[in-house]
Amino acid sequence: KLSPYNPNEKICVNNKIMDRCGDVGYDPENQMCDKRNLKVYGFVTIGSGEKAQVWMTQNLNYYDPLDPTLKDNSWCYEATDGDQKTENCDKYGRHYTWAAAVGKTREECGAEANGYCFKDDYRDEDFYVRGICPAGWHVPSVTDWKTLAINVDSTLNGVWNDSNYASTPLKSNTDDWRTGRGTDDYSFSALPLDYRSIEGGWGRYGDRAYFWTSVEVIWSHSFYVILPTEHNMIISNSYKDHGFNVRCIKDKD
Numbered sequence: 001k002l003s004p005y006n007p008n009e010k011i012c013v014n015n016k017i018m019d020r021c022g023d024v025g026y027d028p029e030n031q032m033c034d035k036r037n038l039k040v041y042g043f044v045t046i047g048s049g050e051k052a053q054v055w056m057t058q059n060l061n062y063y064d065p066l067d068p069t070l071k072d073n074s075w076c077y078e079a080t081d082g083d084q085k086t087e088n089c090d091k092y093g094r095h096y097t098w099a100a101a102v103g104k105t106r107e108e109c110g111a112e113a114n115g116y117c118f119k120d121d122y123r124d125e126d127f128y129v130r131g132i133c134p135a136g137w138h139v140p141s142v143t144d145w146k147t148l149a150i151n152v153d154s155t156l157n158g159v160w161n162d163s164n165y166a167s168t169p170l171k172s173n174t175d176d177w178r179t180g181r182g183t184d185d186y187s188f189s190a191l192p193l194d195y196r197s198i199e200g201g202w203g204r205y206g207d208r209a210y211f212w213t214s215v216e217v218i219w220s221h222s223f224y225v226i227l228p229t230e231h232n233m234i235i236s237n238s239y240k241d242h243g244f245n246v247r248c249i250k251d252k253d
Contacts, residue, residue, distance in 0.1 A: 034134045037062055043250065044187045047151030053144065054250035057187050059093025062132055070132075073100035075243055077193050078202050095196045095243035098222045101139055101212045102131040111220040111240040118216065129214035133248035139214040140249045142235060145225050149233045152186060166233040171209070178206035180229030190227045196243030210244040 011020040018025030022038030031042050042057035063074055074096045076089035099109040109117035128138040149166035150156050171182020172189045194203025195210045209227040216222045217237040224244055226234040
């Protein structure tokens with residue numbers, strides 16, 4: 001017999017009372033509800049002790065047509081002017097320019113903006129950049145990504161190095177990858193969506209996963225992460241107006 005519950009906060013799913021996110025239930029032990037658009041995301045803890053991190057297990061899929069930071073700055077995979085491919089956002093999440101990822105317009109923080117988006121002496125540890133992520137989560141910094149690599153690659157011995165084996169355990173163990181499919185040891189489940197170019201073209205599906213960091217290099221470029229078909233995580237930098245995925249990480253108390 002089910003106990004009484006508040007239907008505004010709970011929902012019954014297969015005779016189990018769950019927290020409510022719109023019309024679906026979710027388990028707060030390993031899922032969160034983005035109240036802005038009622039999307040449910042899984043999350044997983046990777047690492048232990050001071051290096052423990054909580055990452056979403058899916059790419060962010062948030063869009064508000066009335067938000068000026070997102071208009072013409074966010075797309076579903078393979079979207080064109082004539083077909084927005086919204087079904088791909090449900091499956092893969094969205095691609096964002098760097099400005100949209102950090103919650104700014106192109107005029108404020110795009111590649112053609114005059115100067116840095118944040119202070120020019122900003123470093124990873126200075127503050128969280130919530131950006132497009134839900135409250136309590138943020139766009140990962142370069143340091144966040146390096147810590148993730150250290151957490152999944154024991155050969156690094158606690159110190160980041162470009163020669164690492166961090167890509168394989170973070171990639172999905174699916175046929176989406178043309179070669180070099182992952183082992184997905186941590187349920188991070190990165191998919192090879194490639195990126196959207198400034199001109200609106202799309203890279204080849206199956207080869208690489210691209211993610212923004214919150215950190216600028218110069219006024220026109222920011223750091224991003226690639227999980228390629230090879231075994232190593234790559235941290236590089238790119239023109240801010242490309243479209244990459246965003247994988248949110250939870251703020252630490």
